[in-house]
Amino acid sequence: MDWSLRLARPDDADFLPDVERAAGQLFHGDPDLVDIDIDDVLDVDEHRGFIRKGHCLTALIGERIVGFLTAEPLRRELHIWELSVHPDFQQRGIGAGLIRACQIDARNSGFRAITLTTFRDNAWNGPFYQRMGFAEVSDFEAHPRLASELESEAESGLPRERRCAMIHFLA
Numbered sequence: 140m141d142w143s144l145r146l147a148r149p150d151d152a153d154f155l156p157d158v159e160r161a162a163g164q165l166f167h168g169d170p171d172l173v174d175i176d177i178d179d180v181l182d183v184d185e186h187r188g189f190i191r192k193g194h195c196l197t198a199l200i201g202e203r204i205v206g207f208l209t210a211e212p213l214r215r216e217l218h219i220w221e222l223s224v225h226p227d228f229q230q231r232g233i234g235a236g237l238i239r240a241c242q243i244d245a246r247n248s249g250f251r252a253i254t255l256t257t258f259r260d261n262a263w264n265g266p267f268y269q270r271m272g273f274a275e276v277s278d279f280e281a282h283p284r285l286a287s288e289l290e291s292e293a294e295s296g297l298p299r300e301r302r303c304a305m306i307h308f309l310a
Contacts, residue, residue: 147195152186162223208237219255259303273305
């Protein structure tokens with residue numbers, strides 16, 4: 140089944156929480172996340188706010204939204220807040236396509252890097268982003284925003300030892 144990508148539109152926000160919730164089901168059964176509400180996703184208004192900033196992408200099969208990437212400009216970096224692909228449509232290159240499109244957009248928009256935080260050990264997180272050209276951040280003095288984001292996540296209950304910040308520098 141063919142899929143396509145486009146810039147997210149404000150009306151897409153109505154469908155994105157359901158895609159994120161479905162993708163979050165992959166975390167069910169993870170003993171480190173038993174106290175985390177994986178159904179606590181970005182709401183429609185939050186998505187619309189990010190979409191207005193112009194760097195969010197939507198993946199479609201026909202007219203159905205099956206994935207998305209939510210990103211926000213933060214100074215000279217584009218930060219990915221969420222990348223979700225509905226489980227029924229994973230393993231088709233959609234996530235990689237969203238990342239590649241984000242890299243092109245960020246480069247064309249003059250950003251120096253793309254950043255994100257993720258689980259370092261889940262195959263569809265850290266290792267996936269490494270294959271897409273991201274590297275784990277180790278120098279947090281150079282990236283205090285990312286250090287702060289990881290701390291905020293830990294305060295929200297995410298297991299700090301499993302979380303990492305990653306960066307993809309753009310040439």
